[in-house]
Structure formats: C-alpha cells, structure tokens
Amino acid sequence: MARAYDVVDIEKKWQRRWADEGTYEVDADDPRPPWYVLTMYPYPSGPAHMGHVRNYTFGDLLVRHRTMLGYAVLSPFGFDSFGLPAENAAIKTGTHPRIFTDARIVELKESITSLGAVYDWRREIHSHDPEYIKWNQVIFQKLLADDLAYRANAPVNWCPGCQTVLANEQVLADGSCERSGDLVIKRDLEQWFFRITKYADELLAGLDDLDWPDRVKTMQRNWIGRSEGAEYDLVVEGRDGSDGRPALALTVFTTRPDTSFGMTYAVIAAEHPLVDELTTPGQGPEVEELRARAAASTDIERMSEDRAGDLTKRGAFTGSNVINPFTGQPVPVYVADYVLMGYGTGAIMAVPAEDTRDWDFAHAYGLPIVRTVQPPAGWDESGGPDGGPGGAYTGPGEKINSEWLNGLDIPTAKARAVEWLESKGIGRPKVNFRLRDWLVSRQRFWGCPIPIVYCPTHGIVAVPEDQLPVLAPDDVEFLPTGESPLATSDKFRLTTCPTCGGPATRETDTMDTFVDSSWYFLRFTDPWTPDKPFDPEKARHWMPVRQYIGGIEHAILHLLYARFYTKALVDVGLAPEGLREPFARLFTQGMIRMDGKKMSKSKGNMIAPSTYFTTVGADALRLFHLFAGPPADDVDWTSQTDSVIDGCGRFLDRVWRLAVPSDDVIPEQRSGEMTVEDLSIRQATHRLIDRVSRDYERWSYNTAVAACMEFVNVVQPYARAGGHAEVVADAVDTLLLLLAPMTPHLAAEAWEHRHGDHIHERQWPLSDPTLAVEVTVTLVVQVNGKVRDRIEVDPAIGEVEAEHLALASSRVVEDLAGAAPRRVISRPPRLVNIVV
RNA sequence: GCCCGGGUGGCGGAAUGGCAGACGCGAUGGACUCAAAAUCCAUUGUCCGAAAGGGCGUGCGGGUUCGAGUCCCGCCCCGGGCACCA
Numbered sequence: 035m036a037r038a039y040d041v042v043d044i045e046k047k048w049q050r051r052w053a054d055e056g057t058y059e060v061d062a063d064d065p066r067p068p069w070y071v072l073t074m075y076p077y078p079s080g081p082a083h084m085g086h087v088r089n090y091t092f093g094d095l096l097v098r099h100r101t102m103l104g105y106a107v108l109s110p111f112g113f114d115s116f117g118l119p120a121e122n123a124a125i126k127t128g129t130h131p132r133i134f135t136d137a138r139i140v141e142l143k144e145s146i147t148s149l150g151a152v153y154d155w156r157r158e159i160h161s162h163d164p165e166y167i168k169w170n171q172v173i174f175q176k177l178l179a180d181d182l183a184y185r186a187n188a189p190v191n192w193c194p195g196c197q198t199v200l201a202n203e204q205v206l207a208d209g210s211c212e213r214s215g216d217l218v219i220k221r222d223l224e225q226w227f228f229r230i231t232k233y234a235d236e237l238l239a240g241l242d243d244l245d246w247p248d249r250v251k252t253m254q255r256n257w258i259g260r261s262e263g264a265e266y267d268l269v270v271e272g273r274d275g276s277d278g279r280p281a282l283a284l285t286v287f288t289t290r291p292d293t294s295f296g297m298t299y300a301v302i303a304a305e306h307p308l309v310d311e312l313t314t315p316g317q318g319p320e321v322e323e324l325r326a327r328a329a330a331s332t333d334i335e336r337m338s339e340d341r342a343g344d345l346t347k348r349g350a351f352t353g354s355n356v357i358n359p360f361t362g363q364p365v366p367v368y369v370a371d372y373v374l375m376g377y378g379t380g381a382i383m384a385v386p387a388e389d390t391r392d393w394d395f396a397h398a399y400g401l402p403i404v405r406t407v408q409p410p411a412g413w414d415e416s417g418g419p420d421g422g423p424g425g426a427y428t429g430p431g432e433k434i435n436s437e438w439l440n441g442l443d444i445p446t447a448k449a450r451a452v453e454w455l456e457s458k459g460i461g462r463p464k465v466n467f468r469l470r471d472w473l474v475s476r477q478r479f480w481g482c483p484i485p486i487v488y489c490p491t492h493g494i495v496a497v498p499e500d501q502l503p504v505l506a507p508d509d510v511e512f513l514p515t516g517e518s519p520l521a522t523s524d525k526f527r528l529t530t531c532p533t534c535g536g537p538a539t540r541e542t543d544t545m546d547t548f549v550d551s552s553w554y555f556l557r558f559t560d561p562w563t564p565d566k567p568f569d570p571e572k573a574r575h576w577m578p579v580r581q582y583i584g585g586i587e588h589a590i591l592h593l594l595y596a597r598f599y600t601k602a603l604v605d606v607g608l609a610p611e612g613l614r615e616p617f618a619r620l621f622t623q624g625m626i627r628m629d630g631k632k633m634s635k636s637k638g639n640m641i642a643p644s645t646y647f648t649t650v651g652a653d654a655l656r657l658f659h660l661f662a663g664p665p666a667d668d669v670d671w672t673s674q675t676d677s678v679i680d681g682c683g684r685f686l687d688r689v690w691r692l693a694v695p696s697d698d699v700i701p702e703q704r705s706g707e708m709t710v711e712d713l714s715i716r717q718a719t720h721r722l723i724d725r726v727s728r729d730y731e732r733w734s735y736n737t738a739v740a741a742c743m744e745f746v747n748v749v750q751p752y753a754r755a756g757g758h759a760e761v762v763a764d765a766v767d768t769l770l771l772l773l774a775p776m777t778p779h780l781a782a783e784a785w786e787h788r789h790g791d792h793i794h795e796r797q798w799p800l801s802d803p804t805l806a807v808e809v810t811v812t813l814v815v816q817v818n819g820k821v822r823d824r825i826e827v828d829p830a831i832g833e834v835e836a837e838h839l840a841l842a843s844s845r846v847v848e849d850l851a852g853a854a855p856r857r858v859i860s861r862p863p864r865l866v867n868i869v870v
Numbered sequence: 871g872c873c874c875g876g877g878u879g880g881c882g883g884a885a886u887g888g889c890a891g892a893c894g895c896g897a898u899g900g901a902c903u904c905a906a907a908a909u910c911c912a913u914u915g916u917c918c919g920a921a922a923g924g925g926c927g928u929g930c931g932g933g934u935u936c937g938a939g940u941c942c943c944g945c946c947c948c949g950g951g952c953a954c955c956a
Contacts, residue, residue, distance in 0.1 A: 036908075038908095249873095249874055249875070249950090249951080252873070252874065252951090253873095253874090253951065253952080256873075256951085256952060257952090259955065261956085263956080286956085287955095287956065289955095289956065290956080301956090371954085372954045372956090373954080373956075374954075374955070374956090377955045377956075378955075378956065381956095382956050383956085384956085385956095389956070390871085390954095391954055391956075392956085466955080466956090467955095468955050586950085586951090589951085590951095661882090661883095661893085661894070662882065662883085663882065664883085668949085668950095669882090670882080672881080672882090674881060674882080674895060674896070675882090675895095677894095678882070678894070678895050678896095681894055681895055682894085685894085687908095687909095688909095736882090736883070736884085736893085736894095737883095737884070737892085737893080739893075739894090740884075740893035740894075741892095742893095743893055743894070744892075744893065747893090751910095754910095812889075814889050816888085816889085816936090816937080818936080818937090819888095819936070819937050821889055856936090857936060858936090859888090859936050859937080861888065864888060864889090865888045865889085865937090867936055867937060868936090869936050869937095
C-alpha cells in the first residue's frame with residue numbers, strides 16, 4: 035500500500051533521533067517522580083515475531099505516555115540470553131553458543147528499534163555477560179550461606195536416546211523427548227535446590243495485595259497448593275515394640291482426619307522406604323512387579339492409565355496390616371501408584387466412602403467401604419457409572435459410624451479428631467504444600483556455572499567472590515554424553531580447593547535460566563555498580579516495577595521464582611529492606627493465533643513484522659495491534675488482517691494530510707469571531723482529550739483509537755470547508771499529542787513540521803472542563819420500553835421537565851391515544867420511559 | 871473431573887442496568903479520471919413495506935426490573951489452565 039508520506043525515511047529518522055538524543059535515558063537523581071515500566075526481557079531468537087511486536091507496542095506506549103504525564107520513566111531492555119536453542123544449534127552446526135546468541139541479539143534489537151520502541155539502552159544487560167554471571171554466582175553463594183540453597187538427591191528427566199538430562203519443558207505431554215522422541219525416564223542424581231518452600235506462606239499471602247489478573251493469581255495459588263490437615267502414625271500390626279523387635283509405624287497425611295473411622299485400608303507409594311519392610315515374602319513378586327512398572331513409567335503414563343484403565347494393575351497388597359487407631363482394628367496396607375512419594379508422607383489412610391480415588395481402588399480390590407458422612411437423600415449407594423449422584427461422597431453432612439464424632443458437622447469433627455490425635459501423642463495438625471523446592475541444576479553448557487568446588491577433605495566449597503565469575507571454557511565438546519558438556523573439559527573440571535589448595539573438582543552443572551530472569555529487573559535499576567549486584571538504594575528508588583508486561587505462559591514459573599528471589603535477596607541483605615514484591619501491577623497480553631493455533635516458529639506459521647516495517651511502516655502495525663481489540667484478548671491473524679493494517683495506514687495518511695496539508699487540499703481558513711460550528715469542533719477536541727485519557731488509563735486502546743478516528747471524521751470535512759484556523763490548529767495539535775504514544779513517528783514528524791520541536795517532550799494535554807461538557811444530549815423517549823422519539827435537550831434538564839417534554843411529543847400522544855400513563859420513569863437527561 | 875475466560879452483523883469488535891452494533895475491515899452504489907489507482911461521498915443486522923414506518927434480534931430456557939448484551943438460576947457450545955497433591 036502506498037502511503038501519503040515517506041514512512042521508511044521518517045521512521046528511521048526518528049528512531050535515530052530518540053537514540054542519539056537519549057530521550058528516554060533516566061537516572062535516579064531525576065527530579066521527576068519515578069515510574070518503572072518493564073516488558074519481560076526476551077530470549078533472543080532472531081528477528082522479532084508478531085508476539086514481540088504486540089508486547090513491545092504496549093510497553094512503549096506506556097513509556098511514552100507516562101513520560102508525557104511528567105514521570106521519570108525507567109524503561110530498560112535486555113536479553114535472557116542463556117538457553118537451549120543456542121546449545122542445540124551448537125550441537126547441530128558446531129557454532130559456539132555465544133556467537134550464535136550474539137548474532138540473534140543483534141537481529142532482535144534491530145527489529146525492536148524498527149518498531150520505534152524506546153529504551154534506556156545504557157542499561158542493556160545480557161544473561162551471558164561475564165558481569166551478570168558473576169553477580170548471579172555471588173547471589174548463589176549468599177543463598178548457600180543462608181541455607182536457602184542446598185544439595186540433595188533428586189530424580190531427573192533422562193532421555194536414553196539423547197543420553198542427557200532434560201529440563202521439564204523439553205519433555206512433551208506424552209512423556210517423550212522433544213528432540214529424539216524417546217520415552218523419558220526418571221534417574222536419581224545429586225542436584226542443587228533453592229528453598230522456595232520456606233516462603234510458601236508468604237508467596238501465597240502476598241498475592242492478595244497484587245494488582246495482577248485474577249487468573250494468574252489463581253494459577254499461583256493452585257501451584258503453591260496449601261492444604262491443612264493432620265499427620266498421624268499407624269502402628270504396623272505385630273510391630274508395636276512389645277515383642278522386643280523395634281516398633282514400626284507408617285505416618286500418613288490427610289486433610290480429612292474426621293473420616294478416620296472410615297479408613298478400611300492404607301496405601302504407600304511404590305518408592306516409599308518402608309515398602310521392603312512391610313512386604314511379606316508371599317507378596318514379594320507382586321509388589322516387585324508393581325514397583326518396576328511404576329519406576330519405568332512416567333507420571334504421564336500413570337495418569338493415562340487413569341480411572342478407566344485396568345485398576346487391578348495399579349496396586350498390590352504388601353501382606354502387612356496397620357492398626358486404625360480410631361477403631362483399633364487392623365487394615366491392610368497396599369502399594370499403589372496413585373499415591374505419590376513426593377507429596378505429604380508418601381502414605382495415606384484410605385477412606386473409600388469419602389474419597390473418589392479410594393472408592394475406585396476399593397471397588398477394584400473388593401475392599402470394605404464404611405461411610406462416615408451421611409450423604410443426602412437419593413445418593414446412589416452403588417455409585418454405578420450411569421446412575422445419578424453416587425459413589426464417594428465428599429460434600430458436607432452429619433458424621434455417622436464414628437463413635438464420639440457422630441452427629442457433628444465436618445469442620446467440628448476435624449478439629450476433635452486432631453485434638454484426640456494430639457492427646458494420644460500419635461498425631462498433630464499439619465499444613466502441606468504442593469510447591470516443591472526449586473531444582474536449579476541443569477546438565478547443560480549454555481547457562482550460568484554453579485560456582486562450587488568439591489574437595490575430598492572439605493566437601494562442598496563455595497568459590498570465593500574474588501575468584502568469580504566462574505566461566506565456562508570455549509573449547510568444549512557439545513555432543514550429548516549424558517553429563518554436562520562442562521564435565522568433559524578437564525581444564526574446567528579439575529581445579530584446586532579454595533580452602534586447602536589441594537586437588538578438587540568443579541561442579542559442572544549450570545543454573546536453570548529462570549535464575550537469570552529472577553532478578554534482572556533489580557540489576558536494571560543499577561547495572562553499573564562494580565562491587566555488588568546492584569545498589570539497594572537505587573533499587574529502592576525505582577522498585578517495585580509499576581507495570582510489568584508479558585505473556586501468560588509465565589504465569590507460574592517466572593513470576594513465582596522472581597517473587598521468591600526478591601524476598602530471598604532482601605533476606606540475605608542484597609535488596610532493600612521492605613521490598614517484598616517485585617511487580618506491583620501485571621499485564622498479560624493475548625497471543626497471536628493463526629488457524630486457531632499459537633503463532634510460533636515451530637508451527638511454521640510466522641508472519642514477519644519486518645515486511646510491514648518497509649511497507650506500511652511500524653506506526654501502522656502498532657496501530658493495528660492497539661486497534662485489534664482488548665489488549666488481553668488473543669488476536670486471530672487471518673486473510674483479512676492485511677486489509678485492517680492497510681486501514682490503519684489509511685487513517686494515518688488522513689492525519690498526515692490534515693496536519694501537514696498541501697495548499698491545494700485545504701482551503702483558506704477563517705479567523706476572528708467563532709461560529710456555533712467552530713465552537714462544536716472545539717468542544718469535540720476537549721471531549722476527545724477526556725475520552726482518550728480515560729481509555730489510556732483503563733488499557734482500552736482500541737476505543738481510544740476509535741475515538742481518534744471519529745474525531746478525524748468530523749475535523750477533516752470541517753477543515754476542508756475552511757474552518758476557523760485556530761480551531762483547526764488546536765484540533766490537529768491535540769490529536770497529534772494523543773496519538774504520540776501510539777504512533778510516535780508520525781506524531782513526531784507532523785509535529786516538527788508544525789512547531790519545530792519534539793512532541794515527545796511536550797506535556798499530555800489537559801481538557802478545559804467548560805469546553806469538554808456536552809452542549810446537548812439526546813433524550814430518548816420510550817413507551818413500554820420501546821423507543822418512540824428522540825429529543826435534543828440541555829444536559830442539565832430536570833426530571834419533571836424531561837417528563838413534560840416526553841409527554842408532549844407528538845409520537846407519544848399518538849401512541850397513548852388519550853390513555854393516561856400508568857407510570858413515568860424519568861432519568862434525565864438520557865431517558866424517559868412511559869408505561870401504559 | 872475441577873478452576874478460570876468467552877459466545878453480539880459477512881469479519882475484528884463498541885456499549886457506568888437506559889437509543890444494541892461506535893470505530894474499522896469487507897461489500898454495494900456514486901463523484902473525480904480517457905481509464906485505473908489513490909481520494910472523497912452515500913448505503914450496509916434481519917424481516918415486512920414503494921415509502922413513512924413497523925416487527926424481530928446479543929448461544930438456549932427461565933427469572934428479577936418500568937427497562938437486561940449487561941444482574942440471578944438452570945443448560946449448551948468454544949478457548950485456556952490444573953489434573954491421582956490424599
């Protein structure tokens with residue numbers, strides 16, 4: 035599409051100007067109030083895609099708008115530059131990940147600049163910069179010193195085909211490796227963890243005060259998964275210690291201690307340490323088979339066997355019984371794969387009557403069922419698949435079959451049961467979390483090395499700060515071997531102990547890249563300090579981020595880790611006291627979809643933004659993204675989208691011709707006394723300020739754009755018909771100021787033509803309240819809720835006056851045909867409804 | 871299965887309980903032009919009607935209200951998240 039002005043030249047010109055003049059560089063001593071806006075720093079994957087464009091358009095608009103409102107806006111940019119694609123490329127092509135990554139950064143930076151997005155580039159950081167690696171490692175040491183980092187054995191995802199450990203993200207939904215397609219298995223390895231669970235309660239409570247989308251908060255709450263209940267011991271039958279053998283008990287966790295009288299069996303996880311001890315010789319083969327199956331299968335497989343599957347393959351009797359302390363009766367202990375070692379105690383008391391999973395299992399194994407809550411009338415006892423409500427009953431009700439709990443409601447019974455357990459010394463109240471500690475070890479090359487040395491005499495030794503950063507050597511073998519590529523480099527691995535100087539080996543794992551992104555926003559506040567990750571005073575000045583922008587895909591991991599890290603950094607003394615939450619406000623934009631699928635490289639349905647930069651221009655593309663619909667909604671990229679983008683370009687052309695007219699288009703304009711029409715344009719101008727300002731505040735950019743379009747539809751004919759020069763000038767200038775954050779190049783160039791100075795250094799326009807009010811409004815007259823007439827009235831019209839006007843309407847008189855209205859609802863100045 | 875979103879013209883989407891469909895795309899007609907592009911003007915939910923005008927209409931069924939796209943109850947469909955968490 036041919037545009038009315040030289041889009042490419044003008045856009046390049048202003049992009050250079052903003053950079054050269056440092057328009058958006060700010061420092062902490064700036065007298066203006068601080069306002070920190072941040073768009074999630076991207077993984078550098080090459081030129082920007084449409085998702086980036088959408089993301090950075092919203093961010094840039096905010097930067098420019100807030101600046102015009104008089105804030106010192108901190109708008110930094112950086113790259114989440116460690117990660118797998120670079121390493122995979124290295125395996126494939128032999129190119130060093132740094133070379134690969136640096137090239138991708140140049141490309142992405144170029145397209146972000148072409149979009150017209152502005153940043154304080156002095157603050158640019160890359161996760162793979164030695165400086166950043168150093169501070170990442172310093173923080174790791176601090177966490178280690180405060181026992182927030184620790185080493186433990188843990189199962190990891192192992193791909194037999196690639197002979198390597200995989201990140202969870204690399205394991206597909208069906209449990210296979212994303213690269214080789216082999217089935218991923220679990221392997222136990224020594225790994226590093228961060229103690230995020232220490233903050234579980236605070237991470238949960240902190241959500242309440244955050245101005246975040248509810249859906250993200252809900253996802254985090256579910257992820258943290260706090261549940262209150264009790265833990266208690268089940269003595270193994272015949273192992274109470276009375277016969278001289280040591281006593282043996284199984285500890286179980288339950289959220290329903292009130293149902294204990296209904297416990298008819300117990301279950302332990304296949305990986306539970308007591309499995310061997312509990313299994314009697316006769317049951318050995320059966321238990322062993324189940325165990326083997328559980329070990330070989332992924333979690334995904336366990337689930338896919340599911341309820342419809344063959345339940346009889348999911349458990350095995352151990353041959354042992356435990357005593358239900360409430361009834362004193364023995365119940366059998368099963369091993370089953372529906373109980374997970376990783377949660378609670380890895381063992382449960384099973385109450386089939388009040389738990390659906392236990393119900394299904396009990397049915398498959400012919401175990402007894404005892405109800406302890408009275409189900410409502412009509413509850414189907416058999417719980418048949420095609421019947422109505424039935425089976426396990428988990429709702430509220432009166433306790434039954436429970437001796438001293440009978441007649442109580444569930445909450446009271448829970449409390450009584452816990453009191454009883456405590457008084458007997460066999461149980462206690464217990465809160466469990468679904469949240470696990472954060473496993474940060476990655477058997478990968480392209481990440482931040484974990485700065486640890488293993489010494490035969492001193493064990494785990496932190497590399498001292500003056501020897502940081504620990505950097506990976508360049509000459510390593512990338513081919514997958516099953517260990518971190520760093521382990522193949524003796525030059526790297528073999529070292530001396532910092533404590534005793536004796537021979538020692540380095541940790542060869544690197545950190546999860548989510549570690550890098552857990553504090554980069556803090557580094558941005560002060561990327562220059564030489565002796566610490568950042569100056570806490572600088573962080574105090576800018577933090578928290580007033581508006582954080584990013585994709586919903588980070589709703590849990592990144593956003594939870596960053597919250598944890600911020601709290602941990604405060605506690606180890608690196609971040610300012612009192613800072614608890616990093617992101618005060620979060621916005622998650624919708625994604626771009628094509629044919630119903632997410633637009634992504636792997637799906638091969640990418641639309642390159644660069645093709646638009648060189649044709650309709652960045653402004654038109656930005657306007658499209660703003661105009662397409664509510665920012666939080668997904669955008670469908672269809673065959674019609676190009677037409678809509680052209681439409682945005684057409685609108686900008688109209689603005690251009692209005693703002694920078696050539697003599698043959700706009701006739702001579704009047705001056706002097708103003709007419710009624712002049713005044714109405716003037717009023718429309720001030721109403722536009724109000725409307726657009728309000729829409730900016732509520733993130734309703736599509737309606738803000740619509741308002742501007744409507745305005746041009748009115749002003750253009752007015753100007754062409756020779757409007758009042760002053761009124762036209764005011765209208766056009768206002769329009770440009772309101773558009774400046776959305777379509778910055780056009781606004782800047784047109785403004786320069788008109789005034790010679792820089793529009794983005796101007797203040798956001800303020801409306802004159804006396805002009806912004808509406809002069810007349812349309813009073814709608816209804817009879818029985820149906821519109822019968824419209825009357826132009828003074829907005830200050832009273833209730834009675836409006837009623838009189840309505841009743842006097844000829845249309846109403848005709849409709850009433852002499853009948854008296856039963857009732858008149860008068861809601862001046864918009865509506866009168868006459869009921870007959 | 872559970873938890874969130876969301877269903878409005880041919881399409882994207884507007885609408886503090888008060889004129890449903892703003893704005894844009896597309897389409898149709900017109901002006902300009904030798905012609906086209908660009909630009910400008912007009913029409914564009916649907917049905918009845920020559921018109922004036924009127925009926926119907928926001929996934930379905932009820933309800934509250936003078937008045938419901940909007941609030942309440944019960945469904946249907948679509949999208950997303952979580953999914954043996956005891």
